[in-house]
Amino acid sequence: MSVITVGTMAFDAIETPFGKVDKIVGGSATYVAYAASNFITPVQQISIVGYDFPKEEMDELKVRGVEMDGVEIVPDKKSFFWSGKYHIDMNTRDTLVTDLNVLADFNPIVPDSYQGAEFLMLGNLMPKIQMNVIDQLKVRPKLIVLDTMNFWMEIAMDDLKEVLKKIDVLLVNDGEARQLSGEVSLVKAAKAILKMGPQFLIIKKGEHGALLFHGEHVFFAPALPLEDVFDPTGAGDTFAGGFIGYLAKTKDISFENMKTAIIVGSAMASFCVEKFGPERLKELTREDIDARLNEFVQLVNFDIDLV
Amino acid sequence: MSVITVGTMAFDAIETPFGKVDKIVGGSATYVAYAASNFITPVQQISIVGYDFPKEEMDELKVRGVEMDGVEIVPDKKSFFWSGKYHIDMNTRDTLVTDLNVLADFNPIVPDSYQGAEFLMLGNLMPKIQMNVIDQLKVRPKLIVLDTMNFWMEIAMDDLKEVLKKIDVLLVNDGEARQLSGEVSLVKAAKAILKMGPQFLIIKKGEHGALLFHGEHVFFAPALPLEDVFDPTGAGDTFAGGFIGYLAKTKDISFENMKTAIIVGSAMASFCVEKFGPERLKELTREDIDARLNEFVQLVNFDIDLV
Numbered sequence A, B: 001m002s003v004i005t006v007g008t009m010a011f012d013a014i015e016t017p018f019g020k021v022d023k024i025v026g027g028s029a030t031y032v033a034y035a036a037s038n039f040i041t042p043v044q045q046i047s048i049v050g051y052d053f054p055k056e057e058m059d060e061l062k063v064r065g066v067e068m069d070g071v072e073i074v075p076d077k078k079s080f081f082w083s084g085k086y087h088i089d090m091n092t093r094d095t096l097v098t099d100l101n102v103l104a105d106f107n108p109i110v111p112d113s114y115q116g117a118e119f120l121m122l123g124n125l126m127p128k129i130q131m132n133v134i135d136q137l138k139v140r141p142k143l144i145v146l147d148t149m150n151f152w153m154e155i156a157m158d159d160l161k162e163v164l165k166k167i168d169v170l171l172v173n174d175g176e177a178r179q180l181s182g183e184v185s186l187v188k189a190a191k192a193i194l195k196m197g198p199q200f201l202i203i204k205k206g207e208h209g210a211l212l213f214h215g216e217h218v219f220f221a222p223a224l225p226l227e228d229v230f231d232p233t234g235a236g237d238t239f240a241g242g243f244i245g246y247l248a249k250t251k252d253i254s255f256e257n258m259k260t261a262i263i264v265g266s267a268m269a270s271f272c273v274e275k276f277g278p279e280r281l282k283e284l285t286r287e288d289i290d291a292r293l294n295e296f297v298q299l300v301n302f303d304i305d306l307v
Helices: A028-036 A055-064 A100-104 A127-136 A148-153 A157-164 A173-182 A188-195 A233-249 A256-274 A278-282 A286-298 B028-036 B055-063 B100-106 B127-136 B150-155 B157-164 B174-181 B187-196 B235-250 B255-272 B280-281 B284-302
Strands: A005-007 A010-016 A019-026 A042-049 A064-072 A080-086 A093-101 A119-122 A143-147 A169-175 A200-204 A209-213 A219-220 B003-006 B010-016 B018-028 B042-047 B064-073 B080-086 B093-099 B118-122 B143-147 B170-174 B201-204 B209-214 B217-221
Touching: A005 A019, A005 A028, A005 A127, A005 A233, A005 A278, A019 A028, A028 A042, A028 A055, A028 A256, A028 A278, A042 A100, A080 A100, A093 A188, A119 A127, A119 A233, A127 A157, A127 B201, A143 A233, A148 A157, A148 A173, A169 A173, A169 A233, A173 A188, A173 A200, A188 A200, A188 A209, A200 A233, A200 A256, A209 A256, A219 A256, A219 B284, A233 A256, A256 A278, A256 A286, A286 B217, B003 B028, B003 B127, B003 B235, B018 B028, B028 B042, B028 B055, B028 B255, B028 B280, B042 B100, B055 B064, B064 B157, B080 B100, B118 B127, B118 B235, B127 B157, B143 B235, B150 B157, B150 B174, B170 B174, B170 B235, B174 B187, B174 B201, B187 B201, B187 B209, B201 B235, B201 B255, B209 B255, B217 B255, B235 B255, B255 B280, B255 B284
Parallel strands: A005 A042, A005 A119, A010 A080, A042 A064, A119 A143, A143 A169, A169 A200, B003 B042, B003 B118, B010 B080, B042 B064, B118 B143, B143 B170, B170 B201
Antiparallel strands: A010 A019, A080 A093, A200 A209, A209 A219, B010 B018, B080 B093, B201 B209, B209 B217
C-alpha cells in the first residue's frame, strides 16, 4: 500500500500577528508528506525543486518513509517561493510575492517505481498537470483525492471540470465550493459538485471545521478550538495528508471510514498551525497524535436518548 | 419542575433573500417558549405586550403549557416592534426600525405563582432588568441562563458584569465573546469570561455551530447544514429554549448533559430558520424532533481506534 502525492516543495515567507519568518520550507507536497507518513509508508513524492532546496529537508522526509524518485531537482533555478501576510483574524491573508521559478516548467513524470500505488493525492496545481499525472498511471488508483483553488476556476475552469470527472474526492474551501457551483448554500453547492464527477466532497471551513458530503449523507468535523493559531500556512495540505494517510493505513474508503479520516486530518491540521511552517509536524510522536484524537472525541461526543 | 423565561413578545418585519413579511409575531420569550415547551411544562412567561398583541398567539402558547400570569398587557400602547433586513449570506443583518413602545416601561414582576421555579432563562434585555428579576426570586433557581448582546456591553458594561456574577450559563455570539473579554481567540475569551461569574459559557457561531466551555472542557455542536436558511430571526432564542427545556426535562445540569442540551438547542434552531418567524416551530411533532436529533447524531458521530 502506498500513496503518491503530487504538489509543490517550496520556500515560504510568512507574517502573522504572532511573528514572521523570511524563509521556511513549505509547499503542498511537503505538508502532505509530513502528515501522511505518520500513518502510511511509503509516501511517493512527485514535485520539482531548485538548487536551493535543502538536502537536510529531503533527508528528513526520507527517514520518514517519503520516496524522492519523483522529485526533479533543477540545478540552475530556484525553488518556488511564496510570501504572504495574515490578517488579524487569521482567516484571510494577502499574497505578497509568488515567484514560480522551477514551477513554471513543472512537468511531472511518474517514476516506474511508483506505478501501482493505490492512493493518489493531487495537490493544488494547474488542472492540466493534475490530469497529466492521472494519465500516466497504468493502473487507476483505488482513490484519487484532488485539491484545487479559486485561481484555476477563474483561468482554467474547463480543464478543472475535465479532471473532476476522473477523481473520487474533491477538497475545496467554502468560497471555492460556492464559486465552482454557483450556489450560495453549501448543501446546494455540494449537490451540484457531486454531479461533476467526485463521489465525495470535502468543504474546508478553516477554524469552522470541515464538511464531508457523499450522496445524501453529510458529516461534520470541527476544528479544535485553540488558544493561538500561530500560522495557518499548510493546514489544508496537512489535513489532506492526514486524511489520505489514514485511509491508506486502514485500506477502507467507505463513507464511514472517511468520517474518521477527516477527524484525523483535522487533528493533524490542528498541530500544523501551532508553529511556523511544518516545524510542529516534525516533532510529533504517536502519543501526541493519539492524545489529540482523543481531544476530538471529547469535543464532539454526546449521549442522547431520543426525547 | 418549571422554567421561567423573561424576554420580549413582539412583532417583527423581516426581509431575507427569500422573501419578506411585514408583521409577524416574534420576541425572545416567544421563541424560547415555543422551543422549551416541547420538553417541559409549565413554561412561565414574563414579558410585556401592547393592545395589539394577538390573543390567538397567547392562546396557542397556553395550549402548549406556557403560563401568562407574568405577561403585562398595556391597553393603550403598541407592542415592541423590530424590523430587519438580512444580507445575502444570512449571517449579517441591518436593523431598520426599533420601536420600543411598551418595552420602554418594562418593569417585570415575578408572580407569586412562579416562585420556586428551578430554571430561569433571562432573554436579552437591559442588564438592570435581568438583575431585578433575579432579585425578586425568593429561592435561587437551580440554573440561571442569561442571553445578552453587544449593545449592553457598549452602554451598560458595569451592570452586565454585576449580573454575570449571579448566573450559571452565559449565551453570547462569537463577536460578543470577543468584545466582552477583549480577546480575539475564542479559547482565551472563554477563559476570561468564565472568571467573570458564569460556570458555563456558550458561544454561538450561527451557521458554524456553537461551543460550550466549562473549566478546561470544551464541547462543539455543529449547526445542521441546510439547503436554505429561510429566516434566521429567533434562531438564537429557539436554541436557548431547546437548551433550557431539555435540561429542565432531564433535571441534570452536569457538563455531560449540557452537551446533549446544546445539540437539542441546535436541532430546535435548525427548524426555526426553515420558515419565517416561529411558524415552523408551531408545526413540530415529537417525531420531527426525534428525526432531527438523529440527523445530528449522524452528522457528528464517528468511530476511531486510536492509531
